[in-house]
Amino acid sequence: MEPWDKLNALHLDALKEIGNIGAGNAATALASMLGSRIQMTVPRAGVLPLQEITALAGNEEDPVACVEFTVNGPAPSKIFFLLDEPSAYLLIDLLLGKPQGTTRVLDEMGSSVLTELGNILTGSFLNAFAEFCRLEFKPTVPAFAFDMLGAVLSSAFLEGGYFSDRALVIETRFYSESVTISGHFFLVPENAGLEKILQSLGLQLG
Amino acid sequence: MGKKVLVVDDAAFMRMMIKDILLKNGYEIAGEAENGKKAVAMYQELRPDVVTMDITMPEMDGIAAVKAIKQIDPNARIIMCSAMGQQLMVMEAIQAGARDFIVKPFQQDRVLQALEKVLA
Numbered sequence: 001m002e003p004w005d006k007l008n009a010l011h012l013d014a015l016k017e018i019g020n021i022g023a024g025n026a027a028t029a030l031a032s033m034l035g036s037r038i039q040m041t042v043p044r045a046g047v048l049p050l051q052e053i054t055a056l057a058g059n060e061e062d063p064v065a066c067v068e069f070t071v072n073g074p075a076p077s078k079i080f081f082l083l084d085e086p087s088a089y090l091l092i093d094l095l096l097g098k099p100q101g102t103t104r105v106l107d108e109m110g111s112s113v114l115t116e117l118g119n120i121l122t123g124s125f126l127n128a129f130a131e132f133c134r135l136e137f138k139p140t141v142p143a144f145a146f147d148m149l150g151a152v153l154s155s156a157f158l159e160g161g162y163f164s165d166r167a168l169v170i171e172t173r174f175y176s177e178s179v180t181i182s183g184h185f186f187l188v189p190e191n192a193g194l195e196k197i198l199q200s201l202g203l204q205l206g
Numbered sequence: 207m208g209k210k211v212l213v214v215d216d217a218a219f220m221r222m223m224i225k226d227i228l229l230k231n232g233y234e235i236a237g238e239a240e241n242g243k244k245a246v247a248m249y250q251e252l253r254p255d256v257v258t259m260d261i262t263m264p265e266m267d268g269i270a271a272v273k274a275i276k277q278i279d280p281n282a283r284i285i286m287c288s289a290m291g292q293q294l295m296v297m298e299a300i301q302a303g304a305r306d307f308i309v310k311p312f313q314q315d316r317v318l319q320a321l322e323k324v325l326a
Contacts, residue, residue, distance in 0.1 A: 033311045095219070109218060116217035119262070120310045123289025127309070130292045137292070141216065141264045 003191045004047045004168045006206040012045045014201045015189075018129055019043030019170035023185050025128035026121040027174050033120070034094055036178045043172040049165055050157055056171050057082050057184045060150030064088075065106075067118025068156050069139040071126065075193030075200075079125065079139070080156060080186040081118040082149070087181045088114055094179065106146050115144045125185065133200035157188075168194065209325055210236035212254040214245040214271070215287070216263040220310075224258055224287070227314050233321070242266030246274045249282065256324055258317075259304070261288040261295065269295075269302050276303040283324045287312070 007015075020043050031038040044056070054060055065088040067081045083091065089103040092110045095117065096103075103110060119142055126137045145152050157167060170187040189197055195205045211233050215221050221238050228235060236254035239245040243266040249257065257275065261268035268286060275282045286299045291309035299307055306320040 029311050032313075109222075112217050112219040116219045119217065120289045123291065123310060127291045136294050139262055139290070141262055 003194050003205055007047065007168070007194075011198055011203055011205070014198065014203055015045040015168075015170050016043045018132060018197070018201075019045060019172050019185070019187060021132050022125035022129045022187065023172040023174065025124040026185060029120055029124040030117075030174065033117070034091075034176075034179065036176050038174055038176050038181075040172050040174040043170055045168075045170045047166050047168050050154060050167065053167060053169050053171075053186070054150055054153050056169075057153070057186075058084060058149050060148060062149045063146065064149045064152055065114050066145045066147075066152045066156070067115055067122070068143045068145070069118075069122050072138045072140065073136045073193075075133070075135050075137065075189060075197045077137075077187060077189040077193060078156070079122050080153070080184075080188070081121055082152075082184040082186070083114065084182055087183055088146075090179060090181060091117060100179075111144055111146070115142055118142055118144075121185075125187075129187075133197060135196065135200055208232045208234040209255040209321075210234045210252070211321075212236045212245065212248055212252060212257045213238045214240075214242070214257060214263075214268070215260040216240050217260075220260070220287075224317070227317050231314075231318055242268055242271030242274070245271045246278070249275045250278055253279070256283040256285065256321060258285050258287045261286060261290050261299070269298055272299065272302040272304050285320045285324055287317075 027038040027040050063085045065083045069079045071077045092103045092113045093100050175182045213221050213224050236252045237248045239248050241263045259268045284304045286304045286307040289310045296307045305324045
């Protein structure tokens with residue numbers, strides 16, 4: 001039995017709140033960078049099979065930009081920040097001050113823009129998460145991939161040593177009405193850190 | 207003559223953004239580095255007036271780089287500029303010898319304010 005099988009409704013609620021606070025701060029950071037209002041959906045938290053995790057973000061064959069962080073510390077986790085292709089190109093244009101529609105293909109500078117955007121948003125996410133849980137999180141240098149959603153997530157999960165075909169994910173979608181941007185944040189805590197996270201919120205596992 | 211700044215960040219995009227702010231406000235770019243190891247080597251060679259330093263970087267992170275640069279020059283003026291604003295990290299950076307800490311995303315004024323303070 002995995003530790004995450006012991007998660008009850010209260011635990012999941014607490015994890016959703018972490019997602020809410022973290023993503024809220026990340027959305028604020030993005031809004032600040034773009035000068036646009038950014039909204040987010042109510043986060044979802046649960047133990048899901050990989051196929052369902054993929055389905056949360058879109059279709060397997062959709063090309064996505066993915067910035068992935070491994071987070072070390074007392075609550076080791078992975079964070080994935082995903083953008084669909086149109087959102088990725090639009091963000092590159094907006095952040096580089098180019099007219100919308102300029103970027104049609106991903107080049108080195110574009111990758112750098114997206115990676116750094118992922119870095120900043122993840123930083124905001126983790127800063128809020130750390131303050132809420134009073135834990136320290138140390139992200140590694142991010143990995144960037146631009147590929148089909150299915151390929152990106154399955155290789156990320158395989159590399160992360162998730163030998164189980166399930167994972168605990170906390171997911172939220174952010175979007176804007178003034179600019180057509182849609183992105184996803186996935187927080188995937190490792191089993192080792194799950195108890196620590198819950199304890200920091202005053203909850204016990206099992 | 208403008209003060210010379212060494213810009214350190216693993217993201218080309220962020221280096222570009224910071225350089226843009228600096229050049230528009232009368233600063234000169236002494237150089238740029240994409241990791242802590244290069245930052246230390248370049249500091250030794252260029253002796254800039256101030257350094258902007260990211261934290262999360264490959265080869266050598268920003269905190270380690272600050273410590274190494276302070277070994278070379280105890281009076282080195284270093285401003286951290288990072289997405290990581292957790293209290294412990296800020297304290298670690300200041301204890302290592304950084305003189306200010308800017309959390310990304312930042313507005314231009316925050317960067318200029320930090321530079322003025324550190325160069326005063």
